Amino acid sequence: MLYIGIDLGTSAVKLLLVDGAGKILKCVSRGYPIAFPRSGWAEQNPEDWLRETIAGILELTDGCDKAQIAGIGAGGQMHGLVALDKDDNVLRPAILWNDGRAAEETDYLNNAVGRETLSRLTGNIAFAGFTAPKLLWLERNEPALFGRVDKIMLPKDYINYKLTGVHCTDYSDASGTLLLDVEHRRWSREMLDICAVREEWLPRLFESFAAVGTLTPAMAGALGLSPGVKVAAGAGDNAAAAVGTGTVGSGRCNISVGTSGTVFISRGTFGPDKNNALHAFAHADGRFHLMGCMLSAASCNKWWMEDILRSAQYGSEQAPVTRDRLGCSHVYFLPYLMGERSPHNDPAARGALIGLSMDSTRADITQAVLEGVAFGLRDMLEAARAPDLRIERSKICGGGARSPLWKEIIANVLNLELECVETEEGPSYGGAILAAVACGEYRSVQEAAEKLVKVASIVKPDADIAARYDARYQVYRDIYPALKPLGKRL
Known part of the structure; x- marks a missing residue:
């Protein structure tokens, strides 16, 4: 069978077509703009992501036996705030992971709510790039728009939502919202109250390697794929990259030098950083990780x-x-x-x-x-x-x-x-591996990584x-x- 891996990055979406043995058959990349409305601000239009992802899948699958495509999995830029109204319309450009406008809201969370409280509720303190401070900023600076919010998603989850019609996310990406009780893998009701967020706005939580659903009939028709194609929940880009480099299990490290830079350390158990300099997040293999x-x-x-x-x-x-x-x-x-x-x-x-x-x-x-x-x-x-x-x-x-x-x-x-x-595609390759696990090609993420990832x-x-x-x-x-x-x- 064949699998599509997606890396929804900051400057472009990269897509891979991978067979069950992990061989990359084709690679496509399609760019989209990023806006910097003010110093320290960064925004993108989610509809640009969707348009280029659909075009990328069509280009990627052109000439292949589409009946062999079994699954799709994505890694995506984390923390971005995608807000939809009740009619599924994008309310405003997404506020990205590297946007620093929510500095005051971050200070409020860390100092007024308190670092100890945040760490107890989520395993992390607030950083300006996280989703929760952005929500507070939206409530305070664009209250009319905030009042129209019906759904909140992260970037790759917007793509999955459009593919399947399922309002979903995975634990690794949700960890970076500051709304998730990471240790217990559930939304934190206390943090939702603090941020004036209704739980019905939030997506359903899945493990990264779980299938959230299949393509909608309309999307299957648009892509020329079977409506039975499964879509994995996927992962935040760094967790997906870790899967793509075999950084799973416990005590392994991956360094990513992309638009951002990360140090990612896989852990078998939950263990927050006592100094709160690093993030304590869920991993795409069902375990946990520390990340700077x-x-x-x-x-x-x-x-x-x-x-x-x-x-x-x-x-x-x-x-x-x-x-x-x-x-x-x-x-x-x-x-x-x-x-x-x-x-x-x-x-x-x-x-x-x-x-x-x-x-x-x-x-x-x-x-x-x-x-x-x-x-x-x-x-x-x-x-x-x-x-x-x-x-x-x-x-x-x-x-x-x-x-x-x-x-x-x-x-x-x-x-x-x-x-x-050998395969340096990081998040997109990790996304393809997660899709293969979701479709039953491998029993676990660790088994897939051990068989497919080779040191060159x-x-x-x-x-x-x-x-x-x-x-x-x-x-x-x-x-x-x-x-x-x-x-x-x-």
């Missing part, structure tokens, strides 16, 4: 290359950064172009270049951008360190992981072995370079606290 998220990762390099240098020659720009330069530059970059989440939880944080001198070169800044993201990843790894949690190696995925130089920098900054998997190569740290980067990291970690008072003034 930096809001700008590969997007920092894209900004530097395309917006500042006006260049698309990523390899050429990185070529002067030779191995002997690693850990030796005196230029530092803070990657907070959209504020920051883990571990600082500061929407007002901004990017910075520090240490420039008359002899600083274009290559120095290119190197600093790559290193700044790597240092941000280390910040999250340091927050995760605990006596019962030893991380010595990690899988790596995302667009940034296609750069050999960047992988070498990350391996040495983190002093970890990085395992590169390993990047090992060099002791001397890692030591140089360790010294530089001690300087890097002092820069943000020194600049923090300027954040809101800027």
Whole structure:
């Protein structure tokens, strides 16, 4: 049988056609716009996602035996607020995961409601990107529109809703709303009351690998597929990427260098971070995970290359950064172009270049951008360190992981072995695996991941370079606290 895996990303939707043995038969990507109405705001039109997903499925399945397609599974950008009225109309552009407008609402939740209360109810504290602060912002700033809300969904759940007619979500994605009691896998009535949310607005909860339904007759007709095609609940993009890299079970790590950057650590049991620097979420394999998220990762390099240098020659720009330069530059970059989440939880944080001198070169800044993201990843790894949690190696995925130089920098900054998997499609491949499990091709997510995910190569740290980067990291970690008072003034 064949399976469609979807990655509903921030800049594009990527779709894979995968057979039961995990072989990728075809890949399609279709972009859509993102709007930044104000500094620190980020929005998208859910109808753009739907239009390009449908077009992508048609392109993906063109020429194949459509009768062989058994299931669809999606990973999607997390936290985005999609609000519909009673007639199924989108009420406003979706407020995205990297939107920082709800800073005041986040402070209210963390300080007035209280971090201890939030952690007790959900396992997490509030971050501006989470869905609950956005709902409070909507109630306070667009009350007439808030009064028309009939359904609340996350981005990939809007697609699933349109495919099946089922108002659904999965536990991994729901964990990032701050409305879920993560440990007990149920909506928190206390948090719904705090955020003035009616439970009937919220989707039904499923495990990521469960089938939520089948294609509606109308959608099946539009796609040219059987109405019996099953749709899996899917997962948040990071949980789906973890499935796609085999980061399931307990004590495994995956680093994603996409638009955002994440450190994802799978756990067999629920265990929130005592310092609340990391998120304690449900995993797509039915267990749990800890995750740190930096809001700008590969997007920092894209900004530097395309917006500042006006260049698309990523390899050429990185070529002067030779191995002997690693850990030796005196230029530092803070990657907070959209504020920051883990571990600082500061929407007002901004990017910075520090240490420039008359002899600083274009290559120095290119190197600093790559290193700044790597240092941000280390910040999250340091927050995760605990006596019962030893991380010595990690899988790596995302667009940034296609750069050999960047992988070498990350391996040495983190002093970890990085395992590169054969299939680097992350969330879309994880979505296809979840679809295969939902259709009974495999008995569990772990069984599927163990059979399908293969390590292609390993990047090992060099002791001397890692030591140089360790010294530089001690300087890097002092820069943000020194600049923090300027954040809101800027």
